[in-house]
Amino acid sequence: MSILVTGGLGYIGSHTVVELINNNFDVIIVDDLSNSEKFILDNIEEITGKRPIFYPFDLRRKELLTQVFDAHNIEGCINFAASKAVGESMTEPLKYYENNLFSLINVLQEFKERNISNFIFSSSCTVYGQADEMPIDENTPLKEAESSYGKTKQMGEDILKDFSRAYQKKVSLLRYFNPIGAHPTALLGELPAGIPNNLVPYVTQTAAGIREKLSIWGDDYPTEDGTAVRDYIYVVDLAKAHVAALKKLLNSENETVLDIYNLGTGKGSSVLEVVKAFELANNVPVPYQICPRREGDITVAYANADKAEKELGWKSETSLEESLKTTWEWQKYLNDRNN
Numbered sequence: 540m541s542i543l544v545t546g547g548l549g550y551i552g553s554h555t556v557v558e559l560i561n562n563n564f565d566v567i568i569v570d571d572l573s574n575s576e577k578f579i580l581d582n583i584e585e586i587t588g589k590r591p592i593f594y595p596f597d598l599r600r601k602e603l604l605t606q607v608f609d610a611h612n613i614e615g616c617i618n619f620a621a622s623k624a625v626g627e628s629m630t631e632p633l634k635y636y637e638n639n640l641f642s643l644i645n646v647l648q649e650f651k652e653r654n655i656s657n658f659i660f661s662s663s664c665t666v667y668g669q670a671d672e673m674p675i676d677e678n679t680p681l682k683e684a685e686s687s688y689g690k691t692k693q694m695g696e697d698i699l700k701d702f703s704r705a706y707q708k709k710v711s712l713l714r715y716f717n718p719i720g721a722h723p724t725a726l727l728g729e730l731p732a733g734i735p736n737n738l739v740p741y742v743t744q745t746a747a748g749i750r751e752k753l754s755i756w757g758d759d760y761p762t763e764d765g766t767a768v769r770d771y772i773y774v775v776d777l778a779k780a781h782v783a784a785l786k787k788l789l790n791s792e793n794e795t796v797l798d799i800y801n802l803g804t805g806k807g808s809s810v811l812e813v814v815k816a817f818e819l820a821n822n823v824p825v826p827y828q829i830c831p832r833r834e835g836d837i838t839v840a841y842a843n844a845d846k847a848e849k850e851l852g853w854k855s856e857t858s859l860e861e862s863l864k865t866t867w868e869w870q871k872y873l874n875d876r877n878n
């Protein structure tokens with residue numbers, strides 16, 4: 540049974556490919572390397588002993604995608620491929636609508652034409668905006684997204700709801716909170732392009748001396764220590780949730796399924812808590828300065844992930860400190876590679 544993994548050389552995709560292979564799935568990756576590197580394929584092979592089939596092209600090239608579906612017996616897809624830089628999506632919205640939605644629709648058309656079901660979509664906690672109550676469960680109302688990137692996730696979810704209903708398909712929408720960490724082998728991890736926007740890559744690069752100081756965006760939020768709170772989920776735990784969600788779809792006897800799951804730890808951590816946990820876990824200092832709030836940031840977001848536990852038998856297992864240790868090992872691996 541072959542599973543198509545779009546964006547399978549990216550951060551979350553590569554970790555998920557490893558878990559799929561560990562669970563005896565045959566994996567076919569399509570990734571245009573727009574935000575990933577080819578050596579990740581070698582590293583997946585080093586970890587698992589298997590080299591997934593890899594096609595390097597842009598999913599918007601429908602004719603190439605059709606050839607992949609002609610060549611393989613594809614029974615499901617996990618769709619990671621998307622552009623994900625929130626700030627860039629505000630200055631280049633068309634890039635985001637085009638890449639994130641056309642790529643998705645091209646795969647869905649193949650599914651429709653070939654009668655394939657079992658589709659998993661990378662959604663995001665960003666679809667909730669600043670929710671009125673914590674923790675956020677799957678029934679929490681969605682608010683207008685803060686960014687064009689976030690809107691592509693809301694639109695992607697809407698497209699998939701219609702797709703599932705109209706064509707009787709099995710679909711799972713996975714709303715990730717804040718993924719962090721790297722593979723325990725230090726052979727896979729996040730590859731931030733340029734100056735990182737996300738907290739943990741910035742903290743890591745500051746500890747490594749690549750950045751001088753972390754800017755903490757605001758210490759006047761109505762939280763315990765004044766810094767904003769998020770739910771940081773370890774990437775390998777997150778990857779395992781995809782396998783559980785896929786197995787549930789494959790095993791379901793219903794023709795039409797629309798699953799929605801929050802994937803988080805259920806625990807909120809503040810920016811300062813992350814910095815302290817990183818310092819403690821790795822015994823390295825992270826110099827920081829307090830700066831004004833970042834535009835568009837919300838105060839607090841953490842998940843109620845009970846539904847995933849109940850229905851998928853999945854829950855987050857790795858502590859913040861453990862996750863931050865793996866990030867540091869990955870940074871050291873990257874330093875060695877670059878020297």
Ligand code: NAD
Pocket residue numbers: 545546547548549550551552569570571572573574575596597598599618619620621622623638642661662663664715716717718
């Ligand atoms: P990533 O950028 O590391 O991975 C995405 C991969 O898709 C990259 O390897 C990129 O080269 C590829 N890609 C992009 N457009 C493509 C196209 N048109 N054709 C073929 N390949 C293409 O990102 P990630 O952090 O692994 O995120 C994976 C998914 O999860 C994305 O959809 C993202 O929006 C979503 N998500 C990420 C986060 C996060 O914080 N990392 C949180 C919530 C949701």
Ligand code: WQD
Pocket residue numbers: 623625662663664665689716717718736737738739741753754755756757767768769810833836
């Ligand atoms: C976390 C906290 C920052 C960097 C983004 C996307 C969201 C989702 C996850 C994909 C915030 C603070 C950060 C820094 C800081 N991605 N921070 N200094 O904002 O929760 O969400 O990633 O779907 O859509 O918007 O994550 O890692 O950017 O920030 O103080 O240099 O760290 O202000 O409070 P965020 P983040």
